[in-house]
Every structure is written in structure tokens, then in C-alpha cells.
Amino acid sequence: MTNSNVSSCSPLRPTSMPEPEFLSEHVDHYFRERVEKTWKGGHIMHGREPGADAILMVTNDYLDLANHPEVLQAQIDSLRGSDNTVVMSGVYLHGDSPQLHLERRMARWMRMESSLLCQSGYAANVGLIQAIGAPGTPVYVDMFAHASLWEGVRSAGLEWKPFRHNDPKHLEVMIERNGPGIVVVDSVYSTTGSISPLEEIVDVANRHHCVTIVDESHSLGTHGDQGRGLVAGLDLQSKVHFVTASLAKAFAGRAGLIACSERLRQFIKFNSFPAIFSSSLLPHDIAGLSRTLDLIKGADHERERLHANAAYLRRHLDALGYNVDSGEGQMIALEAGTEQQTIVLRDALESRGVFGSVFCAPATASKRALIRLSVNCNHTYSQLSRVIEVCAEIREEVDLANWPSTRRARKRQAASDQAAA
Template sequence: MSISFPSVVTPSFTKLLPARSPELPEFARQRVERFHNERVAACWEGRHILRGLKPGPSALMLQSNDYLAITRHADIVAAQREALLNAGNGAMMSGLFLQQDDDPLHVIERELALALGSEETILCQSGYVANVGLVQTLAGERTPVYVDMLAHASLWEGVKAAGAQAVPIYHNDPEYLERQMLRHGPGVVLVDSIYSTNGSVCPLADFADVVQRRGGVFIVDESHSLGTHGVHGEGLVANLGLNDKVHFVTASLAKAYCARAGLISCSRRFKPYFAFESMPAIFSSTLLPPELAGIEASHRVIQREGWRRARLQHVTRRVREALTELGYPIGSGTEQIIALEVGSEAAVMRVRDAFEAENVFGAIFCAPATAKNRALLRLTLHAGLDDDAVNRLIAACTRLRDKVDLAEWSASRRERRNVAKPPALGEVA
């Protein structure tokens, strides 16, 4: 028996007169006003810090995390289009309910696990969901969680979600980590393999040894190395042969993979536990068929087209060498993320404006993405930059060197302090 529905003509849009939003109570209104008064009016001189010039067609765009320049790759776009046509938007439910082994989600998870050298992987809705959910499932109120001071904000939020004790660790300092673990006891250790604000590389083997020696859980966020590092883009943990010392690898796939998703590599036994204990994963809808198809297609492109990694390395090396020779204080990093750490938010806006006047568009990072008064302009290099684009970037940096007060940048002042600081007792000068 079929059911017939009455034919109803529905307008494409319902037009409503805009209503005035209700006034916020005082405790909430003060927070909003503090932003507008202290940041927009005072620090930013009435402008929005992220609103600069509008880039033209010839602009050098160094803002995206598309490190391998594959967002418009024909194979990826075709795979997403086909998935949308064949499967629509899929199941509107939590991934918790997708328990069949042959579900496309689990098929792709197994393929990624093989590539990373792990027992299993879990695909989440974002890198943020992966990190918050993972830490929340591992740490309790009495668990010390050791976090590198430059680690991704989502790792810090995971500590909050767990209600655990955060123990900050000096950046890339495994000896300090060991001292803190001796003081506070076994716990969870959180680092990035490549740090998102300055492009520095974590000494993963040294950290792994400390964590193993002191009985901790080791989590490495590979958001900025998965796809870009390793023989086939497997990331630094697998490339360095550390899979047997790193309990979990996480990553935002919205970088080299150009996919709005997150990843966790884990043991086979941990995966079902995570599905039933991670609050962000349980209460978020699963990834859509076009997203899964895009991840699978991106993975194959990343493994097949190794020339993209080689090109990224070449561009990174050339630009970093040139900027170092010009006196830019970028020595804290080595990889494709170049941090021009200026200092105050007003000062970084002026530097941003100067670069945009040269047709170079980077991204401002400021609190809460950085520490206060360590705002920076981040230039993100990618494999799509040809030799002409690289030359244009270096030429612009050359012209700007004497116009942007390099000596007064917070990174420059810190370098001078480090040079002037006398060696510690027993340290070679």
C-alpha cells in the first residue's frame, strides 16, 4: 500500500523580519565587550587583525596547509564526485553504529593502518575531535599529562576534558620531561612531531626513550608531518621506526590530506574502547561518503606522487636558507612552516600589511594560538610553488628586510639573549 502526500507549493525561502537579539546578562556581556574594547579597539586600533588586503590573482598565497598542493587534484575530485552521486550524504548517525567490517569507513581505516605500520586506525570528524577524545579516554583526575608548551591547542583541551593535571614541558626538552616525570609519576605525554607555529621538529626518539623508561603513554600529533615526511608520506614516527615506542599517533587530515577529518593510530584492542568512551566521537555524526572517498583518493596520490614531497623539501630548504642569510630570525624551525615572530598584535599587523603590499599573503597567529606578545606571521610553503614564485618570495623578503624592524621582533630579541647568556655550570661554551 503506497502513501500519497498532498501537493504543497513551498517557497524557496521564508522571509522573516530581522529581530533584535536579546541583551546578554552582565557576566556574559562583559566578556564580549572586553574583546571589542581591549583587543579590537586598543590592540588592533579598530581593525580586525585577520582582515588585511584582498589578494589578487597573482598573489603568493602562503596561508593554506595544503602542503602537497592537491586540493584540486583531478583524481581526488573525481572520487568525491562519484561518491556523492552514488551514495549521497550517507548515514546521518554516529560512527559508533557502523560496526560492519566492510563499511567504507573501516575499509579505509585498515588501509591507513597498513601505511602507518600500526595495528589499527580510527577516523574522526576532525583532528580536534581525535585529540580531545583520545586524551579524555586515557587520563583521569589524578593522571599527570605532560604537554609540550607548543603542542596543539586540541591536546591541551583534551587535558581539560579529562579533568586531568596538565604539566607543561619546556619545548623539545626530553631531559626536563624526565625530571617532571620523576617528580609527578607515570602519565600521558603529548607532543607534536612538527610544531604548527614555528616548524620545529620534536626529538621523538629521545622523548620515546624517556616515556618508555618512566612508564608513560606516548601520544604524537603528526598533523604537520603525515603525508609530507617519510618515504611514502607515512610520517616521522613510522619513518624513524618508533611504532613500537609510540602508543598513539594522531593527525588532522585537513593538512596534507586535504580532508576534513582526524586520525588516530592505535592497538586493535583500544579501538572499540575508544568508540564507546570518547565523548566527541560518540556524539558527532560520522564522516560522509564524499569525505571518505576523498581521504582514500588523497592517500593514494600521496603514496604515488613522491615528487610532491621532494619539491616541498626543495622549496623549504631554499626559502629557509635565503631568509636566514637575510637575517630573519627563523632558526627555531626547519620545516615548511616559517614563523615570522614579531611580538605584539599591533606590530604583527604592520608586518602583515607590509608583506601584503608586496603581494605575499601569510596567516597571522596570535593568542590563544600563541603566547601573549608572541604573535607571528606564518608563511606556509607548499609543493605548488614554482621557481618563479620562490624567487618572488625571496625578493619580497629582501626588499622588506630593512622596513619591518627585524631587530625589534620578539624572536630577534630572544636570539640576542640566548647568545649573550653565559653557559651553565659544566656546559661547553
């Protein structure tokens, strides 16, 4: 750990307005327990600076569109020619607004009736559940669902009823015990790349008269025909009530989306607090997203390369003993377990030029911290092979054999072998 990391993470005392005691104690606890005790004075999120030849596996820009010249040009043209900027809440938009036009385009593409653009995927999920969560409604949340969905339940003052990850049978048991409510899942889960059994989940929800929300943040653009996502890809768009997404992944923008019926769109738009009390998107944001949609529709080759890259890397890491076979998506988790062990893993990878994203509490359970490797359609096989070489080289250094995830894999394999015997 470098001295610069230590100094940047040391607790700073205010030089002007003093902190009240309750705030000071709260902040001191963070610096004492996490920064000093767990992270040894550094910061788990801040390791080395990547060099020019580093292999970066940290971005959600899966189709490599963030700096596409056509997207940039669309934004530039909008900035130069726009005279209809509404720096106000989106509830004031009507008529021939570019944002409303894009909402209609997104809905048609996703084969949904209507859609509503939001400030972010976080705002979309929080605002949606806050708006539709009638008092006393149980909310059935997959245990690996995104934090924004859990926060939506909390902000609505509702009680979450977690069910086991990707387990439709456990979901059904929970609904039979607690009654109809809201079922909340991701289609592709952001930490491990696991894919939801959407058809079974939706079947359980509909048979028990529940509302279904599917977060497609990590599948919109990358999965399904023309990248329409898994809901449309499985022809479930008429069987779910809401599809949400962050457009900061494959769309490489700064917005969120809720797709639903027109009736529900009108309700959400005028009842969701983030929709009411945040400014609408700016014209150049809309222009960039609109051009990105055109590119995503025609990105079949990029999607094919993306999934081939992910499958190649996952297959070889699995062969090396890493517990990565629970996922299929473009995100691959190296789950070291504790935050201390995750720092060891981070440093081992980064010292060899491989940079992933650290996930720890509150993004994961406290003892399920991990490094996420995000695959891009333009990662070369040479780069992926180097990642595999590094992961082979560091197994003893990072104590792979004793990771909790490794022990779970061994236990699962033993159970499978016993069942087959």
C-alpha cells in the same frame, strides 16, 4: 586599515533578544581591549584582499591535492552512487562500511595495528585524552603542542605539566618529580616548523612507563617513506601508544585520525565523547580521503620539492636576520612579538603581494604573535625569491632588529660564540 575593516569589526548590538549583562560585559571586553585598543578598530586576521598575482603562503595543502581531479572525481562518483549513508554516530558502523575499510587501510599504511577516523584533528585529540585520562593522571605537554591537545587535558579534568619545547631532559625531570602519566608532543610543530626529537622523547616516556601521544598532523603525508609520517619513518610505531592527525593538511580533507592498537581503538571509540556524540563521516568524504591516500603514497617527487622549497626559503630568511633556524618543516614563522607589531608586518607583506597566516593568542602566547609562511610543493623559485626580496626590503619598516625573536637569536649566537671561544 580600510573603513570596511573597521565597520566589520565594530561591536553590533542585538536587534531582537537582548544580551544578559554578564554576556554583554564579556563581549564588550573583547571589542574594547582587542579590537579597539590593540587592533585600532580593525582585525588582526583581516588585512588586504590578495590580487591575482599575489603569492599565497596560507594553505596547509602542502602537496597541492585539494583540487586534484582524481580526488574530485572519487567524491562525485560517491555522491552519485552512494546508498549507504549513515547520518548517525560512528559507533553504529559495522560490517563492510567504507569508513571501516579506510580505517584499516590507514593503519596498514602507517604500520599501526588499527585506526579510528574522527570528525577533525581537534576532535581526535580532545576525545582521545578525555577518554584515556584516568583521574589524577599527570599529562606532560610540550609547551608548543597544538591547542587541541591542551584542550583535551582540560576537558578530561586533568592537570597539565608543561615541559620545555623539544627538551627530553626537562621532560624526564618532570616525570621523575610527578610520576608516570601521558606524554604529548607534535612531530612537526605547526607554528614554527620545528621537529620533535621523537626518539629521545619516546625513550624517556617508555623508560618511565608513560603513555605517548604523537600528533602527526603536519608530517603525515609529507614526511617518511610514502609520507607515512615521522613515527613510522623512525620505526617508532611499536613504541608509541597513539598517533593522531588532522587530515585537513596534506590530505586536504575534513577528518581526523587516531592510530593505535585494536584494543585501544575499541576503548576510544566507545568512550570518547566526540566519537559517541558526533555523526560519522559521509561517504563522499571517505571516497575523497581514500583516493588521496593513493596519491600520497606515490608523491615522492612532490615531497622532495616541498622540502627543497622550505629549505631554500628558510636559509635565505635566516641570512636576512629573521629568527627562523629553529625549524626544519614546511612552516616558517616570522615572529614579530606583539599583536600591534604583527599587524605592521602583515601590512608590509601584503602591500607587496605576499600573504601569510596571522597567528596570535590563543594560538600563540600573548607576546609571541607571528606570521606563518606555509610552503607548498608547487611554489616556484621565482615566487620564493620574490618573498625573500620582500622580506629584505621591509626589515627597517617592520623594525626587525628589535623583535623579541631577533634579540633571542642574537643572545643564542653570543652564547654559542662564547662556548666556542
